[in-house]
Amino acid sequence: MAKILFFAEQRNGELRKTAAELATIAQRLAAKTGGTASAVLIGPDTHSCAEGLGQFGVKQATLITDSNLANYSTTAYALAVHKLIDKINPDLVLFTASATGRDLSPAVAGLAGNQVYSDCTQIDFVGSTLKVQRPVFAGKTLMNIAIDNKIAFVSLRPNSYPIKENACAISVDEFDPGLDEGAFTARVTEFKTSEATRPELTEADIIVSGGRGMGGPENFAGIEALADTLGAAVGASRAAVDAGWRPHSDQVGQTGKTVSPKLYIACGISGAIQHLAGMSSSKIIVAVNKDAEAPIFKAATYGIVGDLFAITPVLDAELKKIL
Amino acid sequence: MNIIVLVKQVPDTEAKIRISDDGKHIDESSIKLVVNPYDEYAIEAALQLKETHGGEITLVSLGPAGAVTALRTGLAMGADKAVLIKADDSRFMDSQTVANHLSKVIKEREFDLILGGKKAVDTDAQQVGSLIAMDLNLPIITAIVELDLNGNQVSAVREVEGGAETVTCQLPAVLTCEKGLNEPRYPNLRGIMMAKKKTIEEKEISDGGIAVEIVSMEYPPQKAEGQIVGEGPDAVPELVRLLREEAKVI
The missing domain is CATH 3.40.50.620 (HUPs)
Incomplete structure (x- = not known):
């Protein structure tokens, strides 16, 4: 009772x-x-x-x-x-x-x-x-x-x-x-609504994340486009955040957010143990990485080995056909 | 301005965690232990405040005798002194008991501000700072990414779902620190040498802790082995088919 x-x-x-x-x-x-x-x-x-x-x-x-x-x-x-x-x-x-x-x-x-x-x-x-x-x-x-x-x-x-x-x-x-x-010893005096139109990382059904393999902040445009096609949130590995390419609030992993979406797409993420800890409870994990030996493929449900810059635009286009 | 910084020694985030033979704890015999990463932001914040306002920084930790190593690191970064509340097998001690022990030590001192990490990356409980604040009847702001101090007035920013809150309170207060607040400095050689001369006061726990009733520890379920769909863009149509027809997630 x-x-x-x-x-x-x-x-x-x-x-x-x-x-x-x-x-x-x-x-x-x-x-x-x-x-x-x-x-x-x-x-x-x-x-x-x-x-x-x-x-x-x-x-x-x-x-x-x-x-x-x-x-x-x-x-x-x-x-x-x-x-x-x-x-x-x-x-x-x-x-x-x-x-x-x-x-x-x-x-x-x-x-x-x-x-x-x-x-x-x-x-x-x-x-x-x-x-x-x-x-x-x-x-x-x-x-x-x-x-x-x-x-x-x-x-x-x-x-x-x-x-x-x-x-x-x-x-x-x-x-x-x-x-x-x-x-009222501490109180909120201002609330700044984030301009992001994408879902919250921790609440998203689908997350598209980028890592060191993205090579620079400008290349995240491709990941963002893919995320928007899927109605997904955008995440990042610690390497991408520490390099200053993405805000800290995007980080998935042990010193970032722990997420459990239905679908997690890891692009250019090698799969460091602290990153895997934060996302391995995702239902389905897709890994895109040019290094066939990257640990992320051990965690992935589906993997594609190859250049992410060649693969993600095709993925975006294929998804647009059916979504 | 006197600042207390709460510190916990934890396994490195790159460490593989193995469950101990009793099935209730973890095997720490060959793990690299470090200062909890979020506590480093707290130490750095304290150092920056001290540079502007002067005062003294005291690190306080609860842990086994070996936790002095973490305190030495904090002292080498520039903290002035440290207190270790010695408690073996305390990694999973329940948070309220930890907070009580820490509060007791804090109450004996004069302080303007208590800083801590947002959470410890071992238990991920994220509550000791809040429990201490409630115990000492102090304002609390958790997981801050910006900090501004004007006289006794604290203004801090914390990120929440859908935006960022600016929160204000008066000192004395408890603040816990999130990644993004600052870039913690590395101890330099001079700092390391000076840390050796700084005092670490050790206290014994007299009344023991109440342990959380851990029934067991287990590993997360192993996922079925994945498959490499193919190489390069040519594999994409098959991936999309699998996501739609097999996994049914799009």
Whole structure:
């Protein structure tokens, strides 16, 4: 009979895809244990988002609409969630391991004198014991953990759980955590929307990445064109980032982002162990590299040996024919 | 301006990780251990702040006796002193316990700022900085890529999905550092020589840690062996066919 609370992320009144993932998993765990799943949303314009969660089988959502919470503040958001937890006493509190979730979840757990099991890729109840699996060393090994805490805080890796629609009626109530000015110790004063029109690396279904073999920043135009044909995100290896060809935020690997898209296309990437750690959980991996001995081919589902500058334009053209 | 920098010694990112015989830990016998890469950004940020504002930089680490090597590296980069909270087999110690031990040491000192890496690249838990901030009731900004300090006013930029946030707070505060914040310097010979004279205070843990209940460690599932579709642009149509008909991903 697990009582589950999950933090549903939204931006500007739009539910994030990861919120649908969390809703699906929370609902599944609740159904398995004969318990309940409810969502918490923070922000002034969250009512329609909350209703959207009904699509995934969630029957209850609580809104915290304090206008001071329009902009994100770690401590204020954490206190707001903490006070709601005090009120409803959940057994399990779920977050997405997004940039915001990874910032918020340890603060919420910390306020309860607890810790968070972060970035889990598997979660299930076995009896009353919560079992999670989390990749460590960027996925070089996986850690299985059994949690018997009275309350557990868990964040789940984006893009690791399928979304399942299961429409139902959802009841929405509001909660006023009664925050004072002292709660807002750090606050967001400006949000600069990125100009990129491509999907987020961590949420993308398809990623096209370039490495040292790209030879220079100007050559990424070909990768970007291919990505746009596929509706994909653009990634880069550490070598390409350290050379200054791509921004740090594009880096895939142990000191960059860990990704698990359906399709990962690695162009001119040799496959250093720290890069493989960050992308090897991709469902299908395509490698294009002129060195037939490159380690990336060991990780790849499909490989083409040859000059990427000759291959990627043809790939782009072939894909355009069918997409 | 007195700055505390949190440091963890971790396996090099190029290291192959092998699970130990008990199936619950990793075999560290032949692994190269380094300063956690994200902590290097924190040390560099501290050094740059010290160059402008003066003050003292204290490194604080929790780890086995061998972690002094990581602290020596930080001292060689230019930090002034270091504290090692000695705890064997602490790589997977639960983060709240780690944070408690670190907080206890931090509380004994005067500080204006606590810096740390965004996360340690071994456990990838990404929370010790936040837990310390909650414990000490301080503002926290995580994963910063830009830092600006004006008097007591901190302004930092962090990247999130869909954009970048500018976050402000007052000192004292906890900030954790993301790649892109700066380029960490390499210790030079003079730094290495000077580091040998700097003090590393060692503390023993008296009350022991609560370990996370690790049931087991495992390797990620082995993928079926892949295939080389062909050579050069001629192989592209077959690749596209496989992606569509066999893998069904486009």
